[in-house]
Amino acid sequence: MSMQAALPIAMIPGNSIIHRINPLAKLVWVVGYVVLAFSTQNIIILYSMAAFALLLAPIAGVTRPLLKGALILVPVGSSLLALQIIAPAVERPWTIVDQLGPLSLYGDGVYYGFVLLGRIVASLLLALIMVMTTHPSDLFTSFAKLKVPYTLNFMLAMTLQLIPVFQREVGIIMSAQKSRGMKGSGFSAVLPSFVPVFVGAIERVQQLSISLESRGFGSNGIKTSYRQVKGRPSDWVIGIIGVLVVAYLSTISIMRGTWSLATEITFSPLFVLVTFLVAASLFACVVLAAVLFSFKK
Amino acid sequence: MAETIQGQGGLAIDVRQARYVYPSGNVVALGGVDLAVEHGEIIGIIGQNGSGKTTLTKLFNGLLKPTSGSVIINGIDTAKRTVQQMAPHVGYVFQNPNHQLFARTVQMELEFGPRNIGVPEDQIAERVAEAVEFFGLQEFVEEHPYRVSFPVRKLVGIASIVAMRPPIIIFDEPSTGQDHNTTHIINGLMRRLREQGTTVVCVSHDMPLLADVVERVIVMKSTEIIADASPREVFADKALMARTNLQAPQVTEIALETVVPLGGPVALTTEELAADIASRAGSKSKTSRSSATVR
Ligand SMILES: Nc1ncnc2c1ncn2[C@@H]1O[C@H](COP(=O)(O)OP(=O)(O)OP(=O)(O)O)[C@@H](O)[C@H]1O
Ligand SMILES: [Mg+2]
Numbered sequence: 001m002s003m004q005a006a007l008p009i010a011m012i013p014g015n016s017i018i019h020r021i022n023p024l025a026k027l028v029w030v031v032g033y034v035v036l037a038f039s040t041q042n043i044i045i046l047y048s049m050a051a052f053a054l055l056l057a058p059i060a061g062v063t064r065p066l067l068k069g070a071l072i073l074v075p076v077g078s079s080l081l082a083l084q085i086i087a088p089a090v091e092r093p094w095t096i097v098d099q100l101g102p103l104s105l106y107g108d109g110v111y112y113g114f115v116l117l118g119r120i121v122a123s124l125l126l127a128l129i130m131v132m133t134t135h136p137s138d139l140f141t142s143f144a145k146l147k148v149p150y151t152l153n154f155m156l157a158m159t160l161q162l163i164p165v166f167q168r169e170v171g172i173i174m175s176a177q178k179s180r181g182m183k184g185s186g187f188s189a190v191l192p193s194f195v196p197v198f199v200g201a202i203e204r205v206q207q208l209s210i211s212l213e214s215r216g217f218g219s220n221g222i223k224t225s226y227r228q229v230k231g232r233p234s235d236w237v238i239g240i241i242g243v244l245v246v247a248y249l250s251t252i253s254i255m256r257g258t259w260s261l262a263t264e265i266t267f268s269p270l271f272v273l274v275t276f277l278v279a280a281s282l283f284a285c286v287v288l289a290a291v292l293f294s295f296k297k
Numbered sequence: 298m299a300e301t302i303q304g305q306g307g308l309a310i311d312v313r314q315a316r317y318v319y320p321s322g323n324v325v326a327l328g329g330v331d332l333a334v335e336h337g338e339i340i341g342i343i344g345q346n347g348s349g350k351t352t353l354t355k356l357f358n359g360l361l362k363p364t365s366g367s368v369i370i371n372g373i374d375t376a377k378r379t380v381q382q383m384a385p386h387v388g389y390v391f392q393n394p395n396h397q398l399f400a401r402t403v404q405m406e407l408e409f410g411p412r413n414i415g416v417p418e419d420q421i422a423e424r425v426a427e428a429v430e431f432f433g434l435q436e437f438v439e440e441h442p443y444r445v446s447f448p449v450r451k452l453v454g455i456a457s458i459v460a461m462r463p464p465i466i467i468f469d470e471p472s473t474g475q476d477h478n479t480t481h482i483i484n485g486l487m488r489r490l491r492e493q494g495t496t497v498v499c500v501s502h503d504m505p506l507l508a509d510v511v512e513r514v515i516v517m518k519s520t521e522i523i524a525d526a527s528p529r530e531v532f533a534d535k536a537l538m539a540r541t542n543l544q545a546p547q548v549t550e551i552a553l554e555t556v557v558p559l560g561g562p563v564a565l566t567t568e569e570l571a572a573d574i575a576s577r578a579g580s581k582s583k584t585s586r587s588s589a590t591v592r
Contacts, residue, residue: 169396175360176397180457181384181413195399199443203395 010164012132018060022235023139024146025242026130032246033126037119040253041260043111046118053125062132069128070121077117078282084113085276090262097269100276107272111262136160141225151218158208162201170197307372309465309496310334310357314366317352326352328520329366336464337494339487341507341528344517345542350500351392353517354467357498358387371464385414388463392470394454398442403434403453406442410461421460428456431489432482448479455486465496472503484509504546508532508565516541533563 018026033049040046057063088094088109098105140157144150173193182192212218253259267275310332317327326349334340342350355361356368359375359382368375371386388410391397400406407425416424429435432452437445442453451471458466472480480503487510490497501507507514507528514531516524518541524531531537532545533553544550552564556573564570 172391172393173396175380176389176391177399178380179358179360179384179387179389179391180397180410180461181381182409183381183413192399196395196397200395 010132011135012060012062012065014061014133016060016133018056018129019133021133021238022229022231023134023142024231025235025239026134027139027142028239029242030123030127030130032242034123036246036250036253037123039250039258041112041115041258041262042253043114043118043261043265045249045253045259046115046122049122050118050125053122053129056126056129060129060133062129065132066125066128069132070125073121073124074282075286076120078279078286080116080120081110081113081279082276082283084109084116085272085279088112097272100273105272105276107267107269110267110272110275111260111265115260135227137225137227138229141227141229144225145229145231162204165204166197166201169200173197308333308369309336309338309371310498311369312353312356312366313369315353315356315363315368316365317349317356317361318364319352325520327356327363330520330522332515332522332525334496334498336496337491338513339491339497339511340499340513340515341511342498342500342515342517343502343504343507343531343541343543347519348517348541349520350517351469354389354469354498354500357465357467358389359383360389381413384410384461384463386463386465388458388461388466390455390458390466390468390471392473394447394450395443397454397457398450401441402439403442403445404429404438406453407457407460410457414461416461424460424462428460431459431486432456447474448476451475452479452482455483459486459490463495465498466490467498467500469500470502471499472501472506480506487511504532504544505548505566508546508549516543528565529563532565533557 033053037046037049057066085105086103088106090108090112094106094108096104097107136157140153143153143156170193173196177192311334312330312332315327315330316325318325330349330353332353342353344350352361356363356375357370359368359370359378359380362368362376370383373383373386375383398406400409404425407428408421411421411424429438432455434449434452434456437449437453442450445453455468455471471483475483484506487497487499487506491510497511499507499511511528514524514526514528515522516531516537523541524534524537532549535553537543538545545553546565548564548567548570552561552570552573555561556570556577557563559577561573561577562569564573
């Protein structure tokens with residue numbers, strides 16, 4: 001039930017090498033991953049990136065939560081692949097590799113489907129690992145070092161902290177309404193809860209700002225942080241390696257016009273058929289589960 | 298509805314070996330609790346923070362389903378019903394009224410519950426009018442629930458449940474943070490519910506309130522019920538109070554130190570203690586009284 005909705009993605013405390021890397025160095029890598037993923041269509045690069053991210057998970061000790069968080073990829077990935085096979089996002093002419101009742105399966109979209117999937121998988125995995133191994137305050141302390149204005153930084157930090165609070169609040173409010181016999185489901189059922197949630201949010205923010213002001217928030221001077229973030233030489237090395245690798249690979253990709261291997265790699269009809277069946281049935285399962293779940297509620 | 302319920306003959310609340318484990322973090326909040334409450338009983342639940350009081354009461358209206366064991370309310374197994382289906386049988390007054398109120402006016406707020414459980418319109422009007430009268434909300438009916446003061450908001454929250462007239466009502470901390478007037482109204486409400494034969498479960502840290510209105514006190518400590526007796530017995534048990542870090546009402550503590558060793562009652566209210574002291578003073582020799590006047 002939503003009552004105990006904990007954030008699915010939260011920091012997993014630990015002291016691994018990955019945990020100890022400077023948050024900014026990690027951020028450089030995440031941003032680099034996204035940049036590279038969207039500048040290349042080379043699936044070897046894309047899936048190597050994903051594999052590298054997966055390798056980091058056991059080192060950081062976050063394999064299980066990572067896989068749990070990555071479950072979101074199942075509906076996204078399966079629908080993406082299945083769609084690319086029946087309606088490729090590439091120029092015609094398409095070649096039919098198989099006929100499944102009224103559906104024609106085309107081979108042309110498969111490569112592009114795997115590219116899209118690879119981009120999402122690689123970026124998401126690394127981003128999740130970063131979130132799971134970085135204490136939020138460390139990130140904000142690092143931002144402060146980058147001369148991000150303190151007020152802005154503080155706003156970001158507070159917003160992030162309030163998300164789980166609101167999640168819990170929504171859960172409680174929904175159960176209060178249900179206790180009074182509120183019927184209906186979907187949006188109309190959620191609507192009455194918005195009032196208490198927003199009123200609660202505004203009251204909370206008002207109180208917070210008063211309490212902050214009364215404690216001298218906004219006065220001048222250098223702000224120090226309770227948590228110290230170190231920028232060791234190794235962090236610099238990691239960050240610089242990230243920048244160099246990304247810069248190198250994305251430059252080549254762009255020079256080669258996204259470096260697509262679509263013409264080099266061809267998929268056998270059987271592979272296309274199996275991919276389609278697996279993707280389509282996975283997606284069907286997710287949809288079915290979602291429908292059943294909403295009925296049960 | 299109450300007819301079919303009483304027809305079941307049995308208990309208002311029948312909890313057997315109920316365990317509850319919060320899925321997030323695997324917190325065991327209840328470890329095999331047994332509890333039987335008759336129709337019309339007024340019970341209080343006390344215990345330290347985190348002892349499982351709220352969790353137990355949330356089992357009563359199906360907000361939480363037991364991880365194992367059973368919870369039968371008015372003969373209905375909560376595991377087989379939704380919270381909405383339980384709503385006509387069990388009213389739940391949340392601790393924080395802000396979590397409960399959302400309508401545009403107090404009037405509409407009070408109408409919401411009865412309408413949801415299918416009370417006919419003319420009866421809704423009557424119930425709401427009665428609740429407004431009882432809780433003294435006349436001047437607020439057209440106000441937005443968030444524009445009235447916190448104690449009044451709390452009363453609106455309680456009234457919105459009372460207007461549904463469920464045979465069982467659960468209060469989670471009805472009197473904490475309330476002014477004297479509100480506490481007084483809550484006190485009166487408990488008495489009226491008792492007269493009406495409503496079963497009341499009241500989770501509270503407010504010992505004087507409980508001493509005053511409940512007939513039976515359940516003491517919880519780390520996921521279990523460790524005592525179940527009359528307020529007099531519970532509050533007189535110094536070891537129990539110490540073990541659970543609870544404090545009996547001051548009147549009771551004073552009585553225990555003074556009149557009880559002399560054969561007096563374990564007083565629960567000031568009136569009771571005062572009456573006993575007065576009778577002792579009256580039966581004493583005149584000298585003691587005159588010496589008091591001299592001083
Ligand atoms: N949503 C939740 N998720 C996980 N654990 C919870 C949740 N709600 C309560 N708990 C835990 O369950 C235990 C019992 O909590 P409960 O709220 O029932 O105690 P309580 O007796 O009502 O306390 P209080 O006097 O503070 O209201 C506590 O250890 C608490 O931390
Ligand atoms: Mg509680």
